[in-house]
Amino acid sequence: MSEKLKICVYAICKNEEKFVNRWIDSMCEADEIIVVDTGSTDNTVKLLEARGVKVYKKIFTPWRFDDARNYALDKVPIDTDVCVSTDLDEVFTKSWRQEIEKVWIKDKTKLLKYKYVWNVLSDGKDGLTFFYEKIHARLGFKWIYPVHEVLEFDKGLQASDISYTNEIVLRHYPDGNKSRGQYLELLKLSVKENPENDRNTHYLAREYMFNGDYTNAIKYFKRHLRLKSAKWDAERSASLRFIGDCYASQKKMKLAEKYYKKAITECMNSREAYLRLAEFYYNTKDYLLCIFSINSMFDIKTRTLNYMSEPKCWNEYPYELLYMSYYYLKNYEKAYSACLTALSYSQNNQKIKGNLDFFKNLISN
Numbered sequence: 001m002s003e004k005l006k007i008c009v010y011a012i013c014k015n016e017e018k019f020v021n022r023w024i025d026s027m028c029e030a031d032e033i034i035v036v037d038t039g040s041t042d043n044t045v046k047l048l049e050a051r052g053v054k055v056y057k058k059i060f061t062p063w064r065f066d067d068a069r070n071y072a073l074d075k076v077p078i079d080t081d082v083c084v085s086t087d088l089d090e091v092f093t094k095s096w097r098q099e100i101e102k103v104w105i106k107d108k109t110k111l112l113k114y115k116y117v118w119n120v121l122s123d124g125k126d127g128l129t130f131f132y133e134k135i136h137a138r139l140g141f142k143w144i145y146p147v148h149e150v151l152e153f154d155k156g157l158q159a160s161d162i163s164y165t166n167e168i169v170l171r172h173y174p175d176g177n178k179s180r181g182q183y184l185e186l187l188k189l190s191v192k193e194n195p196e197n198d199r200n201t202h203y204l205a206r207e208y209m210f211n212g213d214y215t216n217a218i219k220y221f222k223r224h225l226r227l228k229s230a231k232w233d234a235e236r237s238a239s240l241r242f243i244g245d246c247y248a249s250q251k252k253m254k255l256a257e258k259y260y261k262k263a264i265t266e267c268m269n270s271r272e273a274y275l276r277l278a279e280f281y282y283n284t285k286d287y288l289l290c291i292f293s294i295n296s297m298f299d300i301k302t303r304t305l306n307y308m309s310e311p312k313c314w315n316e317y318p319y320e321l322l323y324m325s326y327y328y329l330k331n332y333e334k335a336y337s338a339c340l341t342a343l344s345y346s347q348n349n350q351k352i353k354g355n356l357d358f359f360k361n362l363i364s365n
């Protein structure tokens with residue numbers, strides 16, 4: 001185990017009083033907690049200070065996430081060994097400090113990657129999960145980009161600077177009432193400032209898609225694919241299948257199918273594109289091709305944890321598409337078999353239980 005480290009949690013917030021106590025209960029393993037409040041009008045500041053958090057207040061005009069986080073980082077004491085950046089709607093697994101002290105090598109480790117659960121599903125299971133990198137050394141780092149901000153190290157990170165752990169998990173419990181209204185304009189600014197940045201171009205296209213502007217979404221997804229820096233096959237595949245989604249929303253089904261297939265060829269070891277093509281065939285009532293796509297997807301056995309890894313590719317959902325496709329093709333025995341497998345993934349799912357009984361009756365009759 002490494003020698004004792006000085007660990008500081010830092011965050012930015014605005015009007016998050018309902019998260020304060022849960023967040024502090026999770027973060028209190030740190031030696032110090034620092035929060036920059038960016039304009040709360042509720043009891044956030046009062047509650048934080050009552051729990052011993054050091055709070056600074058600052059309004060940022062114009063608003064940028066990187067400016068706010070850099071201001072917060074600047075308030076972290078210079079003799080801190082490990083900085084932990086979180087948001088107030090996030091919660092660590094217990095004993096996270098112990099794991100940091102186990103894997104962090106003082107004066108050598110610069111960045112620690114750990115598991116991040118972006119959303120917890122209604123049944124309590126982890127949803128979208130990938131590796132995160134917001135635990136870092138005090139010196140040499142700064143936040144960049146107005147939104148979807150990331151850490152940049154001034155000397156460039158080497159593989160030897162980075163440690164990994166599966167034992168630290170940070171779970172995100174997002175506030176569904178918070179508006180995403182500022183994201184689009186900030187992403188436009190981000191792409192304007194860094195027009196060759198592939199990740200932010202992909203994010204901008206995705207934000208247009210979320211807003212129902214499919215024309216601009218397609219334009220920027222295609223721009224992402226043309227960028228020389230856009231080399232990551234998983235993200236390129238995501239852009240292609242999102243183009244397919246946009247064309248499907250525009251009722252341009254031939255184009256949608258074309259891009260779903262291109263998404264598969266771009267990243268052959270990813271289930272997401274196969275499932276999206278299967279959904280397309282199911283919705284267009286081509287059940288044989290739906291079944292073929294799902295069975296092709298099942299050939300991929302390894303789940304890669306990145307931010308495009310959709311949980312529904314690995315739970316009961318594909319089997320639900322499968323059993324319904326078999327049902328419509330009047331192959332009730334295979335429908336029953338697929339339904340039984342679906343139930344093994346979600347044993348208390350009343351809909352699946354009902355369908356299983358339904359298929360059993362069809363077979364017996």
